[in-house]
Amino acid sequence: MSVVDPVSPLGNTLVPGRHGAAGDGAVRIAERRCDLVQVFARKGRAGDVAAAMLARFGSDLPGPGHTFDAPAFSALWVQPDGWLLVAPRSPEGALAKSIKAACGDTASVVEQTHGRSVIALSGGRAAWVLGKLSSLDLHGREFGPGRAAVSPVAGLSCVVHHRDAAPSYDLIVFATFARWFVTSLTHAAEETGYIVE
Amino acid sequence: MIRIACPFCGLRDETEFAYRGDATVSRPPADAPIEDFHDYVYRRANPRGWHVEWWHHAGGCRQFLKVVRHTMTHAVHSVGLASSTQVVPPE
Amino acid sequence: MTQGFRTQTGGRIDRSQTLAFRFDGRSYAGHPGDTLASALLANGVRLVGRSFKLHRPRGIFSAGAEEPNALAELRGGARREPNTRMTTAELYDGLEAASQNRWPSLRWDLLSLNGLIAPLLSAGFYYKTFMWPAAFWEKVYEPLIRRSAGLGRAAREPDPDRYDAVQAHCDVLVVGSGAAGLAAARVAGAAGARVTLCEQDFALGGGLLSAPAHGAWREATLAALAAMPDVTILPRTTVFGYYDHNVVGAVERVADHLAQPPPHTPRQRYWTIRARSIVLATGAHERLIAFPDNDRPGIMLAGAAETYASRFGVRAGSRALLFANNDAAYASLFALQDAGIAVAGVVDPRTESAGAEAARARGITVWADSQVTGASGGTALVGARVARRGAGGGDTLVVADLLCVSGGHSPAVQLASQGRTPLEWSEALAAHVPGPATLDQHSAGAANGVLGFAEAAADGARAGAAAARAAAADIPLPGAGDAAYGLLPFWEADVPGKAFVDLQDDVTANDIRLAHREGYKHIEHAKRYTTHTMGTDQGKSGGLVGAAVLAAARGERVQDVGLPTFRPFTSPVTWGAIAGPHIGQQFAPTRLTALYDWHVRRGAEFMDAGQWLRPAFYPIPADADAWASVLREARAVRKTVGICDVSTLGKIDVQGADSAAFLDRLYTNTFSTLPVGRARYGLMLREDGIVFDDGTTSRLATDHFFVTTTTANAGPVMAHMEFHLQTCWPELDVQLASVSDQWAGMSIAGPKARATIGKIVQDLDLSDAAFPFMAVGDGSVRGCPVRVLRISFSGEQAYEIMTPAGYAETVWTAVLEAGEEYAITPYGLEALGLLRIEKGHVAGSELNGQTTAADLGLGRMVKKRGDFVGRALSQRPGLTDPDRPVLVGIRPATRHDRLRAGAHLVTPGSTESLGWITSVTRAVELEGWIGLAMLRGGAARQGSRMQAAFPMLDETVEVEITSPHFVDAENLRVRG
Amino acid sequence: MHYSGLRLLREALTGNRGWKPAWRDPVPRREYDVIIIGGGGHGLATAYYLAKVHGITNVAVVERGPIGLGNTGRNTTIVRSNYLLPQNHNFFEWSLKLWEGLEQDINFNAMVSQRGVLNLFHNEGGRNAAARRGNAMRLDGIDAELLDREQVRAMCPLVDVDNGRFPVMGALLQRRGGTARHDAVAWGFARAADARGVDIIQHCEVLGIDVVDGRVRGVQTSRGPIRANKIGLAVAGNTSRLAQMAGVDVPIESHVLQAFVSEAVKPLVDQVITFGAGHFYVSQSDKGGLVFGGGLDGWNTYAQRGNLPVVDHVWAAGIALIPALSRLRGLRQWGGVMDMSFDGSPIISTTPVAGLYMTAGWCYGGFKATPGSGWCHAWTIANDAPHKLNEAHRLDRFRTGHLLDERGNGPFPWLQ
Numbered sequence A: 001m002s003v004v005d006p007v008s009p010l011g012n013t014l015v016p017g018r019h020g021a022a023g024d025g026a027v028r029i030a031e032r033r034c035d036l037v038q039v040f041a042r043k044g045r046a047g048d049v050a051a052a053m054l055a056r057f058g059s060d061l062p063g064p065g066h067t068f069d070a071p072a073f074s075a076l077w078v079q080p081d082g083w084l085l086v087a088p089r090s091p092e093g094a095l096a097k098s099i100k101a102a103c104g105d106t107a108s109v110v111e112q113t114h115g116r117s118v119i120a121l122s123g124g125r126a127a128w129v130l131g132k133l134s135s136l137d138l139h140g141r142e143f144g145p146g147r148a149a150v151s152p153v154a155g156l157s158c159v160v161h162h163r164d165a166a167p168s169y170d171l172i173v174f175a176t177f178a179r180w181f182v183t184s185l186t187h188a189a190e191e192t193g194y195i196v197e
Numbered sequence B: 001m002i003r004i005a006c007p008f009c010g011l012r013d014e015t016e017f018a019y020r021g022d023a024t025v026s027r028p029p030a031d032a033p034i035e036d037f038h039d040y041v042y043r044r045a046n047p048r049g050w051h052v053e054w055w056h057h058a059g060g061c062r063q064f065l066k067v068v069r070h071t072m073t074h075a076v077h078s079v080g081l082a083s084s085t086q087v088v089p090p091e
Numbered sequence C: 001m002t003q004g005f006r007t008q009t010g011g012r013i014d015r016s017q018t019l020a021f022r023f024d025g026r027s028y029a030g031h032p033g034d035t036l037a038s039a040l041l042a043n044g045v046r047l048v049g050r051s052f053k054l055h056r057p058r059g060i061f062s063a064g065a066e067e068p069n070a071l072a073e074l075r076g077g078a079r080r081e082p083n084t085r086m087t088t089a090e091l092y093d094g095l096e097a098a099s100q101n102r103w104p105s106l107r108w109d110l111l112s113l114n115g116l117i118a119p120l121l122s123a124g125f126y127y128k129t130f131m132w133p134a135a136f137w138e139k140v141y142e143p144l145i146r147r148s149a150g151l152g153r154a155a156r157e158p159d160p161d162r163y164d165a166v167q168a169h170c171d172v173l174v175v176g177s178g179a180a181g182l183a184a185a186r187v188a189g190a191a192g193a194r195v196t197l198c199e200q201d202f203a204l205g206g207g208l209l210s211a212p213a214h215g216a217w218r219e220a221t222l223a224a225l226a227a228m229p230d231v232t233i234l235p236r237t238t239v240f241g242y243y244d245h246n247v248v249g250a251v252e253r254v255a256d257h258l259a260q261p262p263p264h265t266p267r268q269r270y271w272t273i274r275a276r277s278i279v280l281a282t283g284a285h286e287r288l289i290a291f292p293d294n295d296r297p298g299i300m301l302a303g304a305a306e307t308y309a310s311r312f313g314v315r316a317g318s319r320a321l322l323f324a325n326n327d328a329a330y331a332s333l334f335a336l337q338d339a340g341i342a343v344a345g346v347v348d349p350r351t352e353s354a355g356a357e358a359a360r361a362r363g364i365t366v367w368a369d370s371q372v373t374g375a376s377g378g379t380a381l382v383g384a385r386v387a388r389r390g391a392g393g394g395d396t397l398v399v400a401d402l403l404c405v406s407g408g409h410s411p412a413v414q415l416a417s418q419g420r421t422p423l424e425w426s427e428a429l430a431a432h433v434p435g436p437a438t439l440d441q442h443s444a445g446a447a448n449g450v451l452g453f454a455e456a457a458a459d460g461a462r463a464g465a466a467a468a469r470a471a472a473a474d475i476p477l478p479g480a481g482d483a484a485y486g487l488l489p490f491w492e493a494d495v496p497g498k499a500f501v502d503l504q505d506d507v508t509a510n511d512i513r514l515a516h517r518e519g520y521k522h523i524e525h526a527k528r529y530t531t532h533t534m535g536t537d538q539g540k541s542g543g544l545v546g547a548a549v550l551a552a553a554r555g556e557r558v559q560d561v562g563l564p565t566f567r568p569f570t571s572p573v574t575w576g577a578i579a580g581p582h583i584g585q586q587f588a589p590t591r592l593t594a595l596y597d598w599h600v601r602r603g604a605e606f607m608d609a610g611q612w613l614r615p616a617f618y619p620i621p622a623d624a625d626a627w628a629s630v631l632r633e634a635r636a637v638r639k640t641v642g643i644c645d646v647s648t649l650g651k652i653d654v655q656g657a658d659s660a661a662f663l664d665r666l667y668t669n670t671f672s673t674l675p676v677g678r679a680r681y682g683l684m685l686r687e688d689g690i691v692f693d694d695g696t697t698s699r700l701a702t703d704h705f706f707v708t709t710t711t712a713n714a715g716p717v718m719a720h721m722e723f724h725l726q727t728c729w730p731e732l733d734v735q736l737a738s739v740s741d742q743w744a745g746m747s748i749a750g751p752k753a754r755a756t757i758g759k760i761v762q763d764l765d766l767s768d769a770a771f772p773f774m775a776v777g778d779g780s781v782r783g784c785p786v787r788v789l790r791i792s793f794s795g796e797q798a799y800e801i802m803t804p805a806g807y808a809e810t811v812w813t814a815v816l817e818a819g820e821e822y823a824i825t826p827y828g829l830e831a832l833g834l835l836r837i838e839k840g841h842v843a844g845s846e847l848n849g850q851t852t853a854a855d856l857g858l859g860r861m862v863k864k865r866g867d868f869v870g871r872a873l874s875q876r877p878g879l880t881d882p883d884r885p886v887l888v889g890i891r892p893a894t895r896h897d898r899l900r901a902g903a904h905l906v907t908p909g910s911t912e913s914l915g916w917i918t919s920v921t922r923a924v925e926l927e928g929w930i931g932l933a934m935l936r937g938g939a940a941r942q943g944s945r946m947q948a949a950f951p952m953l954d955e956t957v958e959v960e961i962t963s964p965h966f967v968d969a970e971n972l973r974v975r976g
Numbered sequence D: 001m002h003y004s005g006l007r008l009l010r011e012a013l014t015g016n017r018g019w020k021p022a023w024r025d026p027v028p029r030r031e032y033d034v035i036i037i038g039g040g041g042h043g044l045a046t047a048y049y050l051a052k053v054h055g056i057t058n059v060a061v062v063e064r065g066p067i068g069l070g071n072t073g074r075n076t077t078i079v080r081s082n083y084l085l086p087q088n089h090n091f092f093e094w095s096l097k098l099w100e101g102l103e104q105d106i107n108f109n110a111m112v113s114q115r116g117v118l119n120l121f122h123n124e125g126g127r128n129a130a131a132r133r134g135n136a137m138r139l140d141g142i143d144a145e146l147l148d149r150e151q152v153r154a155m156c157p158l159v160d161v162d163n164g165r166f167p168v169m170g171a172l173l174q175r176r177g178g179t180a181r182h183d184a185v186a187w188g189f190a191r192a193a194d195a196r197g198v199d200i201i202q203h204c205e206v207l208g209i210d211v212v213d214g215r216v217r218g219v220q221t222s223r224g225p226i227r228a229n230k231i232g233l234a235v236a237g238n239t240s241r242l243a244q245m246a247g248v249d250v251p252i253e254s255h256v257l258q259a260f261v262s263e264a265v266k267p268l269v270d271q272v273i274t275f276g277a278g279h280f281y282v283s284q285s286d287k288g289g290l291v292f293g294g295g296l297d298g299w300n301t302y303a304q305r306g307n308l309p310v311v312d313h314v315w316a317a318g319i320a321l322i323p324a325l326s327r328l329r330g331l332r333q334w335g336g337v338m339d340m341s342f343d344g345s346p347i348i349s350t351t352p353v354a355g356l357y358m359t360a361g362w363c364y365g366g367f368k369a370t371p372g373s374g375w376c377h378a379w380t381i382a383n384d385a386p387h388k389l390n391e392a393h394r395l396d397r398f399r400t401g402h403l404l405d406e407r408g409n410g411p412f413p414w415l416q
């Protein structure tokens, strides 16, 4: 564990409190500090990776568009034979190391904890707000808890993870764009009002 | 708005993709004459009708997809993986 | 002013509330539910505008989006909106509007004198004159034309309002909320489809709003729709365009009915709707008839007059005459009569009709087999001349202040046509109707050529079921009315005079014939030559009439002449709405490095570098100017040590058994021979043989590389790698991941670089022996993991420290503290540029997509064996020509002379450019300015003198051609 | 019939009854000396200059629809010669010179309006590129000026030079650049060519090109075969298809470029302004509509219709540049199918088939080239060899590597 806590790429962009329109439709916006690790199966080794992940972490590796909540992390499908693992913060690099240890040379493991920001958006009108920035069909028939999609939000590369029925979404974006992204998100939420914890 | 059904991600707007042109040409072997490389780079199908083309799902799964699209109606006939040999224009 | 033309009862306005508004400075009153047009009519205002070319007085012609005449500047100042159709502008308390395109006033408009020379201003007159003298066009004629053209005046300040955009999806999109649209939505909704219904009007119901008899059905249907959870109804929402793959664009006027939007509320919202199926229930547009002076204020479409009476409780005149060729228009007239408007009679070109019989039964005079041959009155209609068809002379003057016109109804097929549905000709309507659709698209109701409420609703129900892929559902339908239509195609009264086919652009039937005589016979030529259908209404009420006049001139049928192409936008669309929230800083993304806040605190001057904001330099009070800062920073690097944020470099993690082979194929040089723990500078070509990018690649393990790219090419290089991996060499075991954001990077450069970081880097031996030039290794700084690369861009001893971005500031601060004793200096992009130019390193200005490896003096990096991208085509003669410009250095012959990038190198007395200066800087190693240039025969010219010409500043500087390496050409310092 | 103010007056007094067709509607003859395929500006100008400069009047222009409704009738009308490479700017300057005397030459007011063209830049790199380009032009005697931020502000008061995401640093100005009335260019050349005996044959689609022993012999059309030993292609976005008919491959892809016009308003924008950072450009037509556009949709197409993503981007860029446009309304949107070459520069050339010539690969920029292209194409046809002005624009330059890549974007037509 490093002696210092990593600094959030958001700086002071998210100001705690209630903003935008009054009324009871306010959404909640928050940064979630997570560990993020990308896992790619080496050529022809997807089966081995899946077996190792199941054995070591009790995790399925989900198929396209889906997620799997293992005890230690959520696994999000992001590309063929490629997953993004999202976990609560742990000692620097520990998650990646344990994955690498489990998979050996059947997988390429890439640390992304600092490379991505996880922005949580939730509340009854979260889908309305997200629908201003994303062209995904967020209707319950098409998307819901347990689903994830890689698709631009506010024009930026993003992994949209529908976590629960509140609904709560994790929006996972490239860290160097995070401030601009959050500004777009808060603009979109002005109409409903939004609360930053 | 062209919409492309990515075999992995589902139906998505064209704005998620980057176009990469004619997918019927392939890179010549190393020992091929320069002429072949010229053709690979500069001699590209430009039909009025069905066109087989690369679309990079840059905003999604990052796969280069082979897409058969009509250059008048813009209808997408089929979409497949880079390796697919099934992605061909209709009769 | 009193609302003298308001009926006592009826209509869908709220008489209990009064709204005050102003038009041309005068105050009036209206009610909620009014449009600006209905309220003006209620107040007896008839003259509301001037036409485009002839400045003829004009009144309100329609009751909807098709309005050609009644355009106003709405609101004022930064919120001024020119050309706003009064017929769709919803009245609100305090509304301000002004007439436009007139001077000094609406009533007394100087340019109405144009009317006197109208024959001179015939179609296309400007193509035939204004050519002499040639210089007069820009100086005299054009400014005059420009000033008198145009309609209203746009605002000249930024818009204070905000706009919003939404991405939407549905199973069935219904456009239009008339009988057809409501029925379609209800059936589709009942079948479980996700339905979105867009209606441009603020009230739902279309024609039903003017049909009190069907009020109950409308209410019941709306109530049923409101109860369906998956049905979204959007009033005030115009579908403006139908695009590929059943995607439509629509704009919702969220707050235009208010003086200004409430806080946090957008003024308008732009909807992009992706629909599996689309029902077009957009109704029909009533057509005008061409007859002399058919543009007088007081002449109005029959359906519009009915709408004013039935929906708005407004009498559009006191005494109405109808000129119509169909029975539907009689119903409109009867509604006027019922609203208390006196009826002067009906002029009908047909000899007999059901309408005429019904009219006579009501005691109304009908001039059958007749036509209107002219209108009298200037700024208001006083009467119309009526004559038998073909009689020639013998007109009767009928006194009327309201002349209702109906030349039939054209289905609103704009969207269907944009949606690539072919149009077919309907003899019954004498208009185009949609043919079989190729997309999942269904026209319904009047838009489908089905008139009558009951019939339209039934047609809508059919379309709704088809769109929802459901069996036809049994829903209540409005009661059947009188379906008689009995239209006789009749386009133009056959008498001479100024008979308009396009009211806004002053296009007359004679103009169309003139175009025909001059050979502009095709409908698209005639359109462009006369400007017919090119106004803000796009010819909704006169387009087909013009086509018919052309058809007559050509001796052909109207359907063989056709119509000009329908294009978006069905109604003009606010620019700001489409821009949406992407304004100001949100126009394009900004990217910030993890050290951004530090740079801000340190007072950096920032500059745009692609999407990035990067420190240009860090001024301190002692610096006289920007150059002083830059030179101070660069000098620190050369003398002691400096630190620079290089986090913006692209970084790609390459893993897999075949990584080395993969990189060998992508780069001109070889990576399979690179030992683990070492880095190598690499050069990448495009397949056409031109240099694409450069960067360093480190080998972290046999099967693991860490690639850096230039800032600008981070994305393109990644895509280039993926392209080749997936489409050319799919057999390779390689995995790619962008780690640009994961790693922050800082370059520590200068003779004291090692001394500085040696104090803080742990778990890594930095001694020259253990960690020579181009070594790579992992360590830590204050507990933060770091990756150290010994590489140099400045020519000095230098290290790049990469660290996970969240630790950037910790590591950066640690370096600063360690370097304090050497007066470590942070340096920005400018000093970075200075240093690299001194060292002769190429960057963006040289790697500009036009240069080869050899041009840049990097020919030795191109391997002789093995294939790589760009190898073959780089051997083309044009790319190996020895006369191509190559990289050289330059210095002014007189040392204090200034160099400028973009100057060209010429020999004295010649204007032939032999090369150009790509980058310049003031130097710190040498005196004065230095630069890099691309120069033909550059190698041979080293040591000679040339002129650097900058003719745009009238400047020529004598320069000396040198080697591009001003500093440490032998690369000793970097190894020191 | 000569057009003049006097004529206009005479006709006005007699009810405008005496005007004659601007061009005849002839029945195609069986054989011509030269057939020009494509009745756009380039084809019509080629025919005009063949007749005027080379005395070759037995010429047919064969057009599948009505003339002038291809890209000539749907472009944003910018005329300029501010190109970087000498091979390009010298050619375009010749074209600009022809524009300057065009109206008197063809006796048709094409409303050539030299109101100035500004190319804005936003950073050092942009300024250096503008300087390199402008100085290159000046060395070759072409007007160009480098404006700083304050000069841009003074010239274009509505442009937001300070506040946008990309503040304006300055501009490359070509005062002699401007606009011309697109339709009038086609009509004017048609009328002038017709007056010199050229047959303009509308509604006549070329369906095949007859090649015998490596030489062209004529064309097959929807109105029957027509013979000629020289054929010039001027078919813009259809070049690939037409060249294929003669067995010739051309490095061209067909892409749609969109354009827009706003509602007409009183004068608002006095110059042509190009906003490179935002892919947006705008000018105001004499009728009052702002005519504007941006980048390509970016995929091969033969459809002349636009698409939402580009609309969104272009309109946002418009507001970024000129915030006061926000409450103005867009009126119409359309597209044109462009002949995108693989290095972004045109091809005016002989071909491997004897007697077959082409002017093509015009990308975004062919309207301004109309007179120059016609002039050089005519020269190439008449002499069976290129003029000095177009010898670099040869078809085989992609094989030899003598590319004319102004922007360094490489062999990706959708990026050019």
Ligand SMILES: Cc1cc2nc3c(=O)[nH]c(=O)nc-3n(C[C@H](O)[C@H](O)[C@H](O)COP(=O)(O)OP(=O)(O)OC[C@H]3O[C@@H](n4cnc5c(N)ncnc54)[C@H](O)[C@@H]3O)c2cc1C
Binding pocket: D037, D038, D039, D040, D041, D042, D043, D062, D063, D064, D065, D066, D067, D068, D069, D070, D071, D072, D073, D074, D075, D076, D077, D078, D079, D204, D205, D206, D207, D234, D235, D236, D237, D238, D242, D257, D258, D259, D293, D335, D336, D337, D338, D362, D363, D364, D365, D366, D367, D368, D369
């Ligand atoms: C939206 C847009 C904006 C533009 N803006 C500018 C600008 O501002 N400035 C500028 O300089 N350039 C601009 N351009 C480019 C410019 O419009 C074109 O390069 C130029 O007009 C091409 O002229 P042309 O005569 O070659 O082609 P066209 O005018 O397209 O003429 C080609 C003709 O060939 C005909 N044809 C095709 N196939 C056949 C066949 N088989 N048989 C017979 N005839 C056939 C077509 O019907 C057509 O009429 C723009 C283009 C577009 C689309």
Ligand SMILES: NC(=O)c1ccc[n+]([C@@H]2O[C@H](COP(=O)([O-])OP(=O)(O)OC[C@H]3O[C@@H](n4cnc5c(N)ncnc54)[C@H](O)[C@@H]3O)[C@@H](O)[C@H]2O)c1
Binding pocket: C175, C176, C177, C178, C179, C180, C181, C198, C199, C200, C201, C205, C206, C207, C208, C210, C211, C237, C238, C239, C240, C281, C282, C283, C284, C303, C304, C306, C307, C328, C412, C444, C445, C446, C447, C450, C451, C452, C453, C454, C456, C570
């Ligand atoms: N004044 C009248 O009495 C009157 C007027 C129109 C129609 N009608 C009658 O109504 C019946 C037809 O009903 P219908 O439902 O087919 O037509 P409709 O005219 O009743 O409804 C069409 C609706 O579509 C809306 N619309 C059109 N284009 C639109 C767009 N681009 N975006 C959003 N909304 C748009 C219109 O505002 C209108 O409300 C016929 O009997 C016809 O004669 C009567």
Ligand SMILES: Cc1cc2nc3c(=O)[nH]c(=O)nc-3n(C[C@H](O)[C@H](O)[C@H](O)COP(=O)(O)O)c2cc1C
Binding pocket: C524, C533, C534, C535, C538, C564, C565, C567, D073, D074, D075, D076, D077, D182, D261, D285, D287, D289, D291, D304, D331, D332, D333, D334, D335
């Ligand atoms: C410079 C220019 C100005 C235009 N101005 C107008 C205009 O004022 N009104 C209009 O309706 N269309 C205008 N148009 C668009 C044309 O109506 C038409 O859409 C375009 O020429 C493409 O043709 P198409 O739509 O028939 O395919 C203009 C086009 C151009 C090129």
Ligand SMILES: [Zn+2]
Binding pocket: B006, B007, B008, B009, B010, B057, B060, B061, B062, B063
């Ligand atoms: Zn995908």
